Amino acid sequence: MLARKRYAGSSRKLIIAIDVGTTFSGVSYSVLDPGQIPQVCGVNRFPAQEHAGGDSKIPSILLYDKQGGMRAAGAEALQDDVMDTAIQEEWAKAEWFKLHLRPRGSDSDHELSTLPPLPPNKSVVDVFSDYLAYLFNCTRTYIQETHPAGVQFWNSVKHNIDFVLTHPNGWEGRQQSQMREAAVQAGLVPGNDEGRARVSFVTEGEASLHFCLSKGLIVEGMKNGKGVIIVDAGGGTIDLSAYARTGTDANASYTEIAPARCLFKGAIMVKRNAQAYVESHLKGSKYFDRVGDIVETFDRTTKVTFKSSKTMAYIKFGGMSDVDTEFDVRGGKLAITGTEVAKFFQPTVTSISQAVLRQRTQAKPAVSSVFLVGGFAASTYLFTQLQETLAPLGFDVCRPDSHMNKAVADGGVLYVVDHHVSSRVARFTYGTIGRRVYQKKNKEHKQRNHKTCISADGVKRVNDSFISIIHAGAQVTETQEFKQSLAELYDESDDRDRYTTVSDIQVYRGHIERPEWTDVDSDNFGTLCTVSADVTAAVRKLAPRYRPDGGCYYQFDFDVVLLFGLTELKAQLSWMDNGVQKRTPAEVIYADG
Structure with missing residues (x-):
């Protein structure tokens, strides 16, 4: 600890x-x-x-x-x-x-x-x-x-x-x-x-890590430089996060070593699968109108106590007089074979196991321990199935017995007072849409000749260029800055009381390692947010420039400075003013979605 x-x-x-x-x-x-x-x-x-x-x-x-x-x-x-x-x-x-x-x-x-x-x-x-x-x-x-x-x-x-x-x-x-x-x-x-x-x-995931660290629960799993995967099994989502320790015991910090994962396979999905079965099984019986009560009882009791597909499961919902053997109702209990109940859990077990394996392939250093936490971790069947699935693949699967249903709330406080995580991994690739200078000999450029334009400075450029700022899987420290150099062109006739820069930050969620064009796998590109700042004072200091046709314009060169290593994206604008770097905070406005 x-x-x-x-x-x-x-x-x-x-x-x-x-x-x-x-x-x-x-x-x-x-x-x-x-x-x-x-x-x-x-x-x-x-x-x-x-x-x-x-x-x-x-x-x-x-x-x-x-x-x-x-x-x-x-x-x-x-x-x-x-x-x-x-x-x-x-x-x-x-x-x-x-x-x-x-x-x-x-x-x-x-x-x-x-x-x-x-x-x-x-x-x-x-x-x-x-x-x-x-x-x-x-x-x-x-x-x-x-x-x-x-x-x-x-x-x-x-x-x-x-x-x-x-x-x-x-x-x-x-x-x-x-x-x-x-x-x-x-x-x-x-x-x-x-x-x-x-x-x-x-x-x-990060809150759960802080909770486990405060209880001394994952120290063994991180010995010999190895990493651990924390599986926070909740009601709606299953969140997987992989971490490793750096530094000595006295100055230890923790780094995320693989992109975090989120699965919609929480406890409510087991309940939903149970409901589908009970509705189908009792259709035509006099107990069909009790399906809601039966499913709620399953959720509170049977789901948590169920241990093996080899034993029958019973859901008590009525009295001794409630009997209908045709529909497996005896003494006010609905009897369900263990094999059927196991099917309610199987999609969750499979999804978690596959996600753990994927994180292991992405993680450096190697991962050998999995810690199951969260309210759904109370399910003995979920835990034993993950053990049986992952242990033969070299994983040590643990379920700490220490009020894990409060791990996230406690971990939220510990994130502030302890703050052990020093770097995180980018889940997606982020960048901007730009215009590359057209090159006649570039095959990609020639294919997009119909997507070219002449910019205000008279240069032919190619649209739909994706300019990466950070790639998926990159490990980023909390203080690490990522800069994207951009330019805003203002026509002389564009007389305003206030000048702002508006830069769209794009996100790519596909599988191309180094995306370069937004018209390739276009469905996986989208606008993450808009970075905006008031630069009126800076623009009014600019010297005029002239186009080949003699027209006048002003060019404001600046850097969008992004900090991806925090739990929340932060942005600034940076530019040079007579050799001196100036900065201003930028507002981050998120797109719908």
């Missing part, structure tokens, strides 16, 4: 990490007092769960009335009286809403094609915002009730709170932007630049 440093800040601060999961969510926090070693605390009590002695996870469910008002959330939404009212007044339920955030095109297998719809007239940001506000109120109440002089303590930190929002490995800048907007809409932070900066992000 690595030693944690004392907090070096000058004033008390509160860190709150919120893990909004597909089916369950959690919140952890840390009080940062100057000179003190930060400790991680969990919100272990939520409304309507006190009777069970408290729980560290809360259902990701909201109920809305016909007017669009949120009427209940979390465990409160599942209380009998609330559910009765919801049925009578036809309230809409929001569940699995997190998956509506997913990047466009990420669900290539259409696993989520039948995702429950959002409530009428509600966007995913609206629902996410309402849920964040609910969790924040629960957190405030918990801290006020459990800390000495709780109200006074809260008042001392309420204006100095930083939030960490966790998300699946597959989420990108667009999803982070939407989550930040939801945090503003929920009132967690103000909508100005200072407020938005108080919201940061970490992937579920």
